[in-house]
Amino acid sequence: MKLRSKICCHGLLATLLLALSPAVMSDEAKTVIGPSNIDLYDGANALMAGDGEEGVRRTLRGLELAQGARELIIAHSNLCAGYLLTNQPAQALVHCNWVLERDDRHWRTYNNRALVYMRLERYEEAEEDIRKGQELRPGSKNLKIVKGMYLDETKPVRTKIEVDDRRSATEEPADEPPGDESN
Amino acid sequence: MSRQVMSPTRESAKLLFLAVIACALTPTMYAGDDQESPPGTADTERTPLHTVIPEYPKIARRDRIEGEVQVCFDITREGKTRRIAVRKSTHRLFEKPAIRAVRASFYAAIPRDLEVPAIKACRTFRFTLEPVVVEKEN
Numbered sequence: 310m311k312l313r314s315k316i317c318c319h320g321l322l323a324t325l326l327l328a329l330s331p332a333v334m335s336d337e338a339k340t341v342i343g344p345s346n347i348d349l350y351d352g353a354n355a356l357m358a359g360d361g362e363e364g365v366r367r368t369l370r371g372l373e374l375a376q377g378a379r380e381l382i383i384a385h386s387n388l389c390a391g392y393l394l395t396n397q398p399a400q401a402l403v404h405c406n407w408v409l410e411r412d413d414r415h416w417r418t419y420n421n422r423a424l425v426y427m428r429l430e431r432y433e434e435a436e437e438d439i440r441k442g443q444e445l446r447p448g449s450k451n452l453k454i455v456k457g458m459y460l461d462e463t464k465p466v467r468t469k470i471e472v473d474d475r476r477s478a479t480e481e482p483a484d485e486p487p488g489d490e491s492n
Numbered sequence: 493m494s495r496q497v498m499s500p501t502r503e504s505a506k507l508l509f510l511a512v513i514a515c516a517l518t519p520t521m522y523a524g525d526d527q528e529s530p531p532g533t534a535d536t537e538r539t540p541l542h543t544v545i546p547e548y549p550k551i552a553r554r555d556r557i558e559g560e561v562q563v564c565f566d567i568t569r570e571g572k573t574r575r576i577a578v579r580k581s582t583h584r585l586f587e588k589p590a591i592r593a594v595r596a597s598f599y600a601a602i603p604r605d606l607e608v609p610a611i612k613a614c615r616t617f618r619f620t621l622e623p624v625v626v627e628k629e630n
Contacts, residue, residue, distance in 0.1 A: 467622045468548035469619075469622050470619055
């Protein structure tokens with residue numbers, strides 16, 4: 310099965326990482342209840358629900374109103390995820406690059422850009438992003454899943470299970486006979 | 493005129509010896525992704541009737557982990573497996589599938605009139621991954 314179709318539907322949503330709503334609340338506005346940028350918040354929720362088009366539309370609106378570097382990074386990061394969800398990897402790449410040019414420790418974006426590169430069949434760059442992401446976030450389940458997808462695409466394997474009873478004769482006898490021996 | 497008659501004790505000892513040899517010659521079985529369960533072929537009273545092949549753990553496959561588990565167990569007169577325990581294991585991921593597979597497997601029952609000592613068997617599962625060559629579309 311081609312990765313393109315595999316990533317396209319259900320699998321992608323599980324592996325995409327969004328910079329979500331609580332982070333949208335600005336650090337200064339401690340007393341504000343709710344998100345400071347409602348469009349970014351709703352856009353992220355739409356993306357989480359798998360509605361790529363609505364997610365992109367709301368996030369773009371949120372980007373126009375974004376205040377501060379943090380909101381900008383969240384907006385671009387989510388746009389990268391959104392465009393990938395809507396099957397526009399070239400557009401997604403622009404936004405992932407925007408984030409990583411400004412924050413090269415944003416492991417979520419490395420995760421998402423690796424998926425973008427895989428969609429574009431740029432596997433070496435995908436591998437490099439997975440490696441960087443895992444350096445920044447060792448043990449991330451998402452990055453492991455993405456790496457698994459990358460390996461399935463570049464180095465597919467078939468499972469093989471061998472059952473070997475040959476040593477059974479050399480094993481020591483049971484400590485005690487099984488309970489239902491005396492039938 | 494003298495006739496050579498084999499004593500019952502000697503006969504049963506010979507039977508047991510044959511059973512042990514046959515058990516040692518039980519062939520190794522393989523299964524790929526299709527998870528087929530080949531029938532037992534050993535000519536012994538502890539002939540495996542149904543050998544369940546464990547599933548390759550998804551996480552192990554994803555992370556490209558290979559390994560080996562040896563599970564030891566008792567075989568009841570009815571041919572059921574019991575007191576299943578892991579004896580050797582290279583990775584914990586493989587232990588549960590191996591135990592489940594042994595639990596679901598069974599052997600030929602021993603006839604009521606035959607006296608056979610308790611049998612403890614061990615089964616080794618080797619989980620490996622083989623590269624697959626895929627032809628890319630043009």
